[in-house]
Amino acid sequence: EDQVTQSPEALRLQEGESSSLNCSYTVSGLRGLFWYRQDPGKGPEFLFTLYSAGEEKEKERLKATLTKKESFLHITAPKPEDSATYLCAVQTPRNTDKLIFGTGTRLQVFP
């Protein structure tokens, strides 16, 4: 069964304290891995798509990387406005229009 696991469930950081969020996956083939940010009361906001091991994508203080078993979302020098839940999702060749989501990492950044 295709599965996505995110860790940690929650993360508290001081402003400027860099860290990484993990998304490990067990799937029957990977078509794409997606990172989203979700603020309370809002829908997920698309951040990145990664397709193959070794690929990296960056956006402001965020950098996503991908291996054959997991993805990391690195947050460099976070600010309070980076506080949100970060969701990881995968898409497989068997279900090309279905995203399988993890339960997310709730990030809080304190000034």
Next chain:
Amino acid sequence: SAVISQKPSRDICQRGTSLTIQCQVDSQVTMMFWYRQQPGQSLTLIATANQGSEATYESGFVIDKFPISRPNLTFSTLTVSNMSPEDSSIYLCSVEIGTGRGYTFGSGTRLTVV
């Protein structure tokens, strides 16, 4: 990329009643997707809606409980029927941004059933 307007943003409903959620996209899209996000849980796909054909439901979801309409390429509705407190969730619609580029989501409908 596509912009999705979803409404209502939230509602409190009595058990046994039904609620219809609307999703409007600012561009034509082939497929629209409906997800459910239960409290503390991940997003789960309910069904895929293609214009001009019956929606395709995921395991555990049935048309009688979650009927979907897709009258044109920019609009879809999801109805949550005969609601019970277990249906309290956030319901989200989604469309593909571009082939292989990811998916965008509406702002969600927070449903509470009392």
